[in-house]
Structures are given as C-alpha cells and as structure tokens.
Amino acid sequence: MTESSIALKAQGSRGVVPWKQVLLLGSVVALVLGIGLGADSPFLLSLAGYTCGFALFAVSVNVMLGGIGEVPLGHCMFFGIGAYAPAIAMNHLGLPYEAGILLGMGFSAVLAVLIGWLTLKLTGAYFSIVSWGLSGVAMVTALNLEITGGPLGLFGFTRLAIGPFDLSDPRTYFFATAAILLLVLIVLANVRSSRFGNALESIRQGRHLAQSLGINVFRERLKALVFSAPIAALAGALCIPYTQIVTPEVMSVLRTVDALLAVLIGGTGLLFGPVIGAVIFTILPQFLQFDPNVKVLVFSLIIIFIMVVAPGGLHQLFKLIERRLEKRSEGRA
Amino acid sequence: MDLLVQTIINGLILGSGYALVAVGLTIIFGTLHIVNFAHGAFFALGAYAVLQLENAGIPYLLCIPLAVIVVAIIGFVLELTIVQRALYDRGEHGSIIITFALSQAIVAAIVLVIGPDPLPVKSPFGQTAISVFGFFISAQRLFIAGTSIAVLMGFSLWLRYSIKGQQILAISQNPKGALYSGINVPRLRALSFLLGVSAAGLAGGLIAPLISAFPTMGDANVIVAFTVVILGGLGSIGGALLGALVIGLANSMFETYVSVSWTPALGWILVIFVLLFWPQGLLGRPELNRH
Secondary structure (H helix, E strand, O other), X not given: OOHHHHHHHHHHHOOXXXXXXXXXXXXXXXXXXXXXXXXXXXXXXXXXXXXXHHHHHHHHHHHHHHHHOOOOHHHHHHHHHHHHHHHHHHHHHOOOHHHHHHHHHHHHHHHHXXXXXXXXXXXXXXHHHHHHHHHHHHHHHHHHOOOOOHHHOEEOOOOOEEOOEEOOOHHHHHHHHHHHHHHHHHHHHHHHOOHHHHXXXXXXXXXXXXXXXXXXXXXXXXXHHHHHHHHHHHHXXXXXXXXXXXXXXXXXXXXHXXXXXXXXXXXXXXXXXXXXXXXXXXXXXXXXXXXXXHHHHHHHHHHHHHHHHOOOOHHHHHHHHHHHHHHHHHHHO | OHHHHHHHHHHHHHHHHHHHHHHHHHHHHHHHOOOOOOXXXXXXXXXXXXXXXXXXXXXXXXXXXXXXXXXXXXXXHHHHHHHHHHOOOOOHHHHHHHHHHHHHHHXXXXXXXXXXXXXXXXXXXXXXXXXEOOEEEEHHHHHHHHHHHHHHHHHHHHXXXXXXXXXXXXXXXXXXXXXXXXXOHHHHXXXXXXXXXXXXXXXXXXXXXXXXXXXXXXXXXXXXXXXXXXXXXXXXXXXXXXXXXXXXHHHHHHHHHXXXXXXXXXXXXXXXXXXXXXXXXXXXXXXXXXX
16 A cells, blocks of 8 residues: 555545545546537547446446456456346336336346355456356356347337436436446445455455454455446446447456456556546547457557556556656656 | 267267367466466467468368467467466466456457458368267267377376476476476476467367357357366366366257257356366365365
C-alpha cells in the first residue's frame, strides 16, 4: 500500500471531507455531462452507453481479479444470465424490462451462492477451469433450450425503459448507464474501505496469513463472488439496448477475455482502472476501424506486453515512469 | 449388444486420440506448473501447418513430422520472448492470463492470415473404415490411436530412463534444488515447453483430417484435454492415458444413448465434478491441487 492511500484512509476515518474524492467525482460527472450533451451522433452516444455497460462488467470481473486474485473465466455466464433474464421476461412472461433486470440480478446472486459454495474451495488455474466449464455448460444450455430461443436467440423487444427513461433513445441510454456505473463505483469505493474490503485485500495478499488472523477466507471469497455476480448481470441487461438481440454468444468466454483485457489495461489495483480500460478497449477500435480479429490480436499482444513489463496495468506503468523521473530529478539536485 | 461393443470400441479409439492432446498439457504442467491455456492454439497451428504443407504438394505422412517441427519452432520463439520472461516462478494468475491471451492472439492471427472458414485436410486413410469381427473402426482414428500410444510410451520411457528426463522430473519436484545440483533449469524448462506444444501440434495435424482445420478447432479439444488431464491427475502421463480412455468412453456412450446436442456440456460437467470431488485425479499427486 502506498503512503498516500494510507493517508487518505486516515483522513476518511477522522471524518474530514475527502476533497480528493469529491473533486474526482465532480470531474467525472462533468465529463459525463460533457459527453452526453456535447455529442450529437446517436451512434457515438449509444456506443458510449454500451461502453459504460461493458465497463460495469469489467468492474465486476475486477472484484474477482483485483479483489481476491482469481481469474473468473466463466464470469460471462452471469453477464449472459443478466442479458437473457430481461429478454425472456419481456418475450415470454410479459414482464417489463426493469422486472427482468431485477430477476436476472437476483437469479445470478442465488446461482453465485451455489456455484461459489461448490467451487471457491479451489484456487488458481483450477478455479479458472471450473469457472470456464460452468460458462461452457451455460452456453450449451442456452443453445439447446426453447425458452432461450436456441441458436437464434431472442430479439424484437417491446419497450426497453427503466421507469420514465426510455433507453432506446441513445442520449438517455448513455446517461442511464453512466449514472448506474457511477453509482456502482461509489458503492464499490465504500466497500473497499470497509472491513469486508480489507479482509479481501488481506486474502489476496496471503490467504494463509489472513486465515491465521481469524478471517474466514472461504466465506469472504464467497461474498466477493455473490457481490460481483449481480453487477455482471446488470451489465448484461444494460447491453441489450445496444445489441438489440441476445444469443448464446453472450456467454462466450471471449466476453470474459474482453473484460479481463479491459481490467488489465487499466490496472487491477485501481477502482477506475477497469473503466479506463473499457473505454480504451471499445472506443479505440471504433476510431481505428479495426477488423474484430485485428482488435483481438492487438489487444492480446498488449496484454502480454503489460503482463511481462508491468503486471499492474497502465496505472503501474505510469507510476514506474513517474518514479524513474523523480529519481532522475533527485539525482540532478 | 453389437451397438454397445461398437460404442465401446469407438470410445476407446476416441480416447486414445484425446490422450495425445492431453499429454502435452500434462508435461507442461508437470514440469513448469503452468496450466497452458494456449494449448488449443498450438493444436490449431499443427493442423494449419499440415494444411499448408499439403497444399505445397507434400504427402500427408511427411507433413506430420514437418508440422511438428514448425510448431516447435513457433513454440521456441514464444518461449524465448514471452514464456521465459513472464511465467516461471510468478504467480498463477499471471500465467493463466498470459497463456489465454497468447491463445487468443494465435487464433486471431490464423484468421487474419488464412481465413475463418473450415478447410478440409486430406489424409491417405480418407474416410475408409476397417472391419474387425464385424465392427467398424475408422482408419484415420486407428492411425491416431497407434501414434498416440507410441508417443505416450516414448514420453514415459524418456522421462524415466534418460538423463534429460530425470533432470526434468527433478525440476518438477524442486526447481531450486535442481538448480543447485547443477541442472540447467532454464534450458530444460524450455525443452519441456517445446515438447508439450509439439505434442499439441502433432495432435492437431493428426485430428485435422477428421474435423477439418478451422481457427478455433483447438477450443473443443483443449477442453476435453483439460478434462482428461484433471481426471488423470495433472502431471501424470499414465493418468493422462487412463483419463483419456475414460472420457472417450463416456463421450461415446453419451452420444449414442443420450443426446448429441448436449455432448459438449458433458466434458465440462465431467471436469467440474472431477475437480470438485476428486481434485487429485486418478493418478495425480494430491499436494499439487488444493492450496
């Protein structure tokens, strides 16, 4: 932990207003308003909305990766459940979109309890393989069931709206997803500095030590999964207004890989890391007009490069450069 | 009764093919303690190498060893540039991400260079089936099974009786101790990585005529290989063979008697159950698995 973050925490506990965070929040809100009101192209706005949804998924993946240090390859399953739930609710059950979102989040949380209870005793590659496996099963299930529309998927949704906000309008869509993303980030920031957040951090750094200090490692890991699954489901639901269709492909492991890339580009240690990564990951290829495969190739190579040079992401890379520069200036003085 | 015997034969033949895909995975895990998520990509590289060589007019049986060499060279370059620098003696989560990213990059590169569509690979065995006591066995599958058993035996004997093999076993048990005993650890790690990915390439080249070559062909096979390796116990070659035969049988039984469209889920469900209830596998060492 760096000195500044300790100082920040000490400040928070004394009840002083954390100016740095307020400033950050303000500038982010200003940025969102700027983009939302400034941009005119519906395409750009809905892309920005989708980016926020995708960032939400990356944030959820980072709860696992940055939180407890596991690689949840099968996290796309929760994303898929979140996408399928409103689709099924609207097309088969006659329920509105919001109800579907809540159903998906609830279902994914229940499923996360079950899955976590079974699998979180495993760590490392074993957890990743089982997690990948579960998403594989989920995808085959979606392909074979009738209620999911089989390989064709579900489409032709009636009204994609949350309360009075109609998400088929690109500007509303962007504002809604950005607001939800911001809300989740604020919750997460509070969770991070809570007892639970500290327990997670200690487990990530050394599970045996954490256990010896009286932390119930298994339970805290389970909590992390149950906490992150509904966020992934929410992300899945929020991507529907952009994609307009839900196919078994939403559960493809490639989606998790995309999110992992976003997380790693931004850095696992930073709360905003996944969001920055997601923005780079979705916006840049659009402007460069990349073929999807070139995109995968380039970003995979970037990931490998980051992991080889700076496993902490761009964030760490910047810090590394900063420290080098500081050292150089000290040397001169 | 006839159907049952035919199903069992199919299963065993299928399983010995799986063993070939799995053996590379198990060697790399046994020595380097890395779960190589890029295994499927090397599998695809092997298949595409055979395809390209065949298009150049080289007969299939000669293509196979050449393709293995091509894959070994690619593996060597990647070992030198990436694996060596980033994977050894680092945390597990880095190796998962890097090998996964590597696999994505290789698959994307294949799509860009050759194209996304499945391409047929010709083999002299073609679609012919040999009839034994009234039961049919595909000639290509028999060829795969034979090669697979030969390769697995070769690997086990080599690990047990050659000096290099013994050194690799020493590294897998205790890398630092091996280093202090004067074993060239980096070179032998590179060697086991090469052997592992070459085995994947060989499997790809052999299985390609059955399923034709497409960029993501490795995915389904590496998933099966994970099942096999975990069932057999990561790091054990005998276990890989045993696991492969069990999975082969299970798959062919399921396909015949239950459902074809749900078969892809079977492999996953088996992996999950094995990991949950039997994490050390059939022949694995228990201490490797739960941390």
